[in-house]
Amino acid sequence: MLKVLSQRGFPIERVIALASERSKGINVAYNGSRLAVQTLREDSFKGIDIALFAASSDIALMFAPIAVEAGAIVIDNSSAWRMKENVPLVVPEVNRDDIASNEGIIANPNCCTIPLTVVLNPLHKKVGVERVVVSTYQAASGAGKALVDELDEQTRAIAAGTKPQTAVYPHQLAYNVVPGGWRPEAEGYNEEEVKIVNETRKIMHLPELRIVATCVRVPVPVGHGESVFIETFDPISADEARTLLGSAPGVIVEDDPHAKLYPTPHNVAGKDEVYVGRIRRDPSTARGLALWIVSDNVRKGAALNAVQIAEQAMEMGVLAKT
Helix, strand or coil: CHHHHHHCCCCCCCCCCEECHHHCCCEEEECCEEEECEECCCCCCCCCCEEEECCCHHHHHHHHHHHHHCCCEEEECCCCCCCCCCCCECCHHHHHHHHHHCCCEEECCCCCHHHHHHHHHHHHHHHCEEEEEEEEEECHHHHCHHHHHHHHHHHHHHHCCCCCCCCCCCCCCCCCCECCCCCECHHHCEHHHHHHHHHHHHHCCCCCCEEEEEEEECCCCCCEEEEEEEEECCCCCHHHHHHHHHCCCCEEECCEHHHCECCCHHHHCCCCCEEEEEEEECCCCCCEEEEEEEECCCHHHHHHHHHHHHHHHHHCCCCCCC
16 A cells, blocks of 8 residues: 555645554554554554554454544444445446545455456446356455465475475465465355455445355465356347457457467556456356456555545545645
């Protein structure tokens, strides 16, 4: 978030880095200099206009109301507030106007929901979206730095001919894909799959949208992929969808399989846009499309989207300009 704020030239008079007591005194990079991390306390938000939360749900539930009471607008990256009725859940390319209805807290969606809705929204506006089936290919960084490090260590161990150690994730991730690792939910689904379903419906204002998700962790450091099958109310050809998505905000179409042109996590890492390829007609249904999405889960899937919400809030007058 600090890196994205600096890169986008967000107008800032003062930046404070807050964390738990155990991080006190650590320096973090910001805009060519270093910030000393301060301990998060109840009085930490005095004089703060905007608070970007990137902590656990417990911390968000405890401290977000305190920050709001002190006069800040909170943009929270955890899942704590996403499904609260009075909290907007925002992807700026999709439901920017929802920012205005905030009561001090704005939620940042799940790292797979964000790119999915960025792609679904222009299709829904044009032909209506009736049903969505999505399978995710989620990078190790979605589970945190510890899993990225473990993936690297496992890969090195396998290359060296030694047994890889598994501690962070329930299964070895290197040379493997894992259809789990999230908290189990009802009827065999997991927490991540339920988030994608519920959050997509809320963001797009489609409470009855027929949508199902299967989430899988893959041995990739950064960049979530999503295989998406869409049934629309009105027919749309693959070429029409390609043209429509090519002009959609925040979307880049890379789609020429004959030239081996399609999005991959390796090429998308570090990019801000949502990349789409493999757009084709789904012949198993009368009005179906199949496509492939890739985005940087750390940037657009988290930090960038949060900063974009802050930018939009400022532009709308919700957040005062400094």
